Amino acid sequence: MNILILGSGGREHTFCYKLAQSPQQPNLFIAPGNAGTAELGTNLAVNPTDLEAVALAMSQHQIDLVVVGPEAPLVAGIHDHIAAHPTLSHIPVIGPKQEAAQLEGSKAYAKAFMERHNIPTAPYKQFTAKTLNEGLEYLETIPAPYVLKADGLAAGKGVLIIHELAEAKEALTDMLANKKFGAASEQVVIEGFLDGIELSCFVLTDGSGHVTFPFAKDYKRIGEGDTGLNTGGMGAVSPVPFNDAVFKQKIHDRIISPTLEGFKKDKLDFVGFVFIGLIRVGDDPYVIEYNVRMGDPETQVVLPRIENDMMELLSATAQKRLNEVELHIRPEAAATVVAVSGGYPEAYENGKEITGIPNDGLIFHAGTTLDNGKLVSNGGRVLASTGFGNDIQEALTSAYAGLTNIAFEGMYFRKDLGFDL
Ligand code: AMP
Ligand code: GLY
Numbered sequence: 449m450n451i452l453i454l455g456s457g458g459r460e461h462t463f464c465y466k467l468a469q470s471p472q473q474p475n476l477f478i479a480p481g482n483a484g485t486a487e488l489g490t491n492l493a494v495n496p497t498d499l500e501a502v503a504l505a506m507s508q509h510q511i512d513l514v515v516v517g518p519e520a521p522l523v524a525g526i527h528d529h530i531a532a533h534p535t536l537s538h539i540p541v542i543g544p545k546q547e548a549a550q551l552e553g554s555k556a557y558a559k560a561f562m563e564r565h566n567i568p569t570a571p572y573k574q575f576t577a578k579t580l581n582e583g584l585e586y587l588e589t590i591p592a593p594y595v596l597k598a599d600g601l602a603a604g605k606g607v608l609i610i611h612e613l614a615e616a617k618e619a620l621t622d623m624l625a626n627k628k629f630g631a632a633s634e635q636v637v638i639e640g641f642l643d644g645i646e647l648s649c650f651v652l653t654d655g656s657g658h659v660t661f662p663f664a665k666d667y668k669r670i671g672e673g674d675t676g677l678n679t680g681g682m683g684a685v686s687p688v689p690f691n692d693a694v695f696k697q698k699i700h701d702r703i704i705s706p707t708l709e710g711f712k713k714d715k716l717d718f719v720g721f722v723f724i725g726l727i728r729v730g731d732d733p734y735v736i737e738y739n740v741r742m743g744d745p746e747t748q749v750v751l752p753r754i755e756n757d758m759m760e761l762l763s764a765t766a767q768k769r770l771n772e773v774e775l776h777i778r779p780e781a782a783a784t785v786v787a788v789s790g791g792y793p794e795a796y797e798n799g800k801e802i803t804g805i806p807n808d809g810l811i812f813h814a815g816t817t818l819d820n821g822k823l824v825s826n827g828g829r830v831l832a833s834t835g836f837g838n839d840i841q842e843a844l845t846s847a848y849a850g851l852t853n854i855a856f857e858g859m860y861f862r863k864d865l866g867f868d869l
Pocket of ligand 2: 666680681739742743744745746
C-alpha cells in the first residue's frame with residue numbers, strides 16, 4: 449500500500465508516525481514533508497496546492513490512498529481534481545471535496561450551514577463593500593466586543609476581536625473597502641462575542657459512519673497567560689478536563705449529530721476529518737468554526753492516544769465501513785509543547801542548526817529540513833514534544849522533559865501550558 453500524505457507540519461509527521469506502526473507496513477510518501485517525515489518515508493518536492501503536480505506524483509509513485517493534511521489543497525479542490533482525473537479517479541482521498549471544504553474556506557458558508565441545520569453558534573450577519581454602510585450601522589446596534597471575520601482563508605489572521613466601536617468601524621472599513629486581507633476580506637462576517645473556554649472536537653467520517661476522536665485543547669497565543677499574537681498553535685492537551693460526560697453528550701447531540709446529518713441533507717458526501725472548534729459558554733457548547741482537516745498541534749496529542757491501527761482506520765474510511773470500527777483510546781493524558789523560531793509569528797530566520805533531539809522522546813518535526821545532512825530550522829513552528837502522564841500535569845512535565853536537551857538559536861516555547869485547566 450502506497451500512501452501519499454500532503455503537508456509538511458507536525459500533524460503530517462504524526463500521521464507518518466502512526467502509519468509507520470501499522471502491521472500493514474504501508475510505504476509512505478510525503479509532499480513536501482520535513483526532516484522528520486523523511487525518516488519514515490519518502491519526501492517529494494511537490495507543492496500540495498499544485499493539483500496537477502500532485503496527480504503526477506500519484507501516478508509516478510503508484511499511490512493507493514491520499515491523506516490531505518492542511519486545508520489549502522482541499523479548498524483548492526484536490527479531491528475533485530483526483531476524482532475527475534482520467535487514470536486516478538478510483539483512488540480514495542481522505543479529505544472533502546471543494547464544496548464541503550468551504551466549511552473552512554468561507555466563514556459565511558459555515559455560518560449558513562449552521563443556521564440551516566440548527567447548530568448552536570454565535571448570531572451573525574455578513575457584509576460586502578457594497579453593504580459597508582449597513583455593516584457600520586449594524587456595529588452600532590450590537591454590544592462590544594466586536595468579532596469581525598474575513599470570509600476566506602487568511603492564515604489564521606482573519607479574525608479580529610475589538611473592544612472599541614470606533615476601532616471596529618475602522619477595521620470593517622479596512623477589510624471591505626481597502627481589502628485588508630485581499631480577496632479573503634471581500635466579504636466579512638460580524639458575529640456575537642461568546643465568552644467561554646475553547647476546546648476542539650475531531651470526527652473522522654466516511655460519509656455515512658463516523659468515529660469521534662479524543663477531544664483536545666490547544667494554546668493559540670504566542671505569550672504566556674494566553675497573551676500576544678495568534679499563532680498556528682503553541683501546544684495542546686488531551687483529554688480536556690472540563691469536558692465531562694454530560695457536556696460531551698451535549699456536544700454529540702447538539703453539534704456532532706446535526707453536523708453529520710447536515711452533510712447528508714446537503715449531499716456533501718464528506719469523507720475525511722471534521723475539526724469542530726467549540727466554546728463552552730456556561731454549560732452549553734457552541735461552534736466557533738469548522739475545519740475540514742485535523743488540527744496542528746492537536747494531532748500530536750490526539751493520534752498518539754489512539755490505539756487502533758491508523759492504516760485500518762484510513763482503509764475503513766475509504767471503504768465506507770467506519771461504522772464497524774471501534775475506537776480504543778489510551779487512558780493516559782497527552783500533552784504537546786511546540787518550540788518555535790525566535791520572532792515567530794512575525795519575522796524569523798530559518799537555517800538554525802538543531803541539536804539534542806532525544807532518541808527516546810516523541811518529537812514531531814514541523815519546520816525542519818536537512819542541509820547537507822545537518823538538521824536545521826525551516827519554519828516558524830520548528831518541532832513539538834509530546835508526553836504522556838496519568839493526568840495533564842504529568843503529561844506536560846513529560847512533554848517539557850523531551851525538550852530539555854534540544855537547542856537552536858532563538859528557540860522559544862511557552863512554559864505555562866495547562867495554566868487555565
Ligand atoms: P476562528 O478562526 O473562527 O476560529 O477564530 C479564531 C479565534 O477567535 C477563535 O479560536 C476564538 O478564540 C476567537 N473567536 C472567534 N469567534 C469568536 C466569537 N464569536 N466569540 C469569541 N471568540 C471568538
Ligand atoms: N491548532 C489550530 C488549527 O490547527 O487550526
